[in-house]
Amino acid sequence: MLAVVRQVRHHEWSGFMSGPNRVLLRGKTLLSAGIAGALCAAGILCSCRRAETLPKKPPEKLIALGWNDFRLREYNRALRRFEAAARNSATGSQERLQALYGMATVWNLRLPLVDQDKKQAEKIYRQLIAEAPQSDLAAWSMLALARMKHLVPPGQNPDYDEVRxxxxxxxxxxxxxxxxxxAFIYLQSTYVATLRPEPTRRAVEALKKFIREHPDSGFVSAAWSLLAVSYDTLDMQKERLDAELQALKTREVDPTNPFQENAWQYWNIATIAEFEVGDFETARKYYRKLIEEYPTDIRRYGCEKALKRMDEIEQRIRARLRSRRGDQG
Structure with a gap:
């Protein structure tokens, strides 16, 4: 049967390819080839697109344009700009270090994930460190290398000993x-992430010391947030609430970030206060702040229900207390 089917298909194709059909197909093929050639010549087909020739610019200008391309996810063009800046800068110069850091960052963080080249990124980061080991960017490059060990692809687990x-x-x-x-904050996060009491207690002591010794650090808020997670693991809910409040209080405001907002923090604090600590005063304060500052937030309805729920609970408690006093009288 299979042989018969093959013969039928062969004859159908032979018949189609005879006479006027062959001429028609040939004409369509030539037309398609002509269109493809025109698109290639214009650089429209991606696989045939000619490499963009970058105009000559000072290294600092190329670096600035490279970061702009990176933000726009024009990763290949960003790479070309950083590479050109590196070639045209003296070894060890600030411009060359910035260009190397840009190249490594593109390979490390470009999207989609399949386009990343961690080995190439690591090679360039290490090259930067070797050229200027005491430079500012050498410190950030070493941190980037540590982060690469920590942030592994989905489905894999980091080697935490190596990460630490x-x-x-x-x-x-x-x-x-x-x-x-x-690096200190990330290091402590590896202990907090274990969700085990003993490593968590060590992290708590280290984080409290960091907050005492670095009160003006930009990472104080992150330290308080880690403490809050730690206290949850240790079932210290009052301390957890206090840590969340401090994390919000010390949080740095970035006016250039249009996505920074406090709605989630308000909701988190309010629910901890209501359900874990029983501090209705704090809960009400932050439910109301969420409603007032983010009136279109999806959690607004939940906040309104929570305020009503707490009022009803307190009314029932007062009614019971009055009833008990009446019975005693």
């Missing part, structure tokens, strides 16, 4: 640098 060693290297090599403070 990498963060400690940043802290030990650049103890007074902002990158060291960030």
């Amino acid at each position: 060693r990498a963060y400690r290297q940043v802290i030990e090599r650049y103890p007074d640098h902002l990158a060291a403070e960030e």
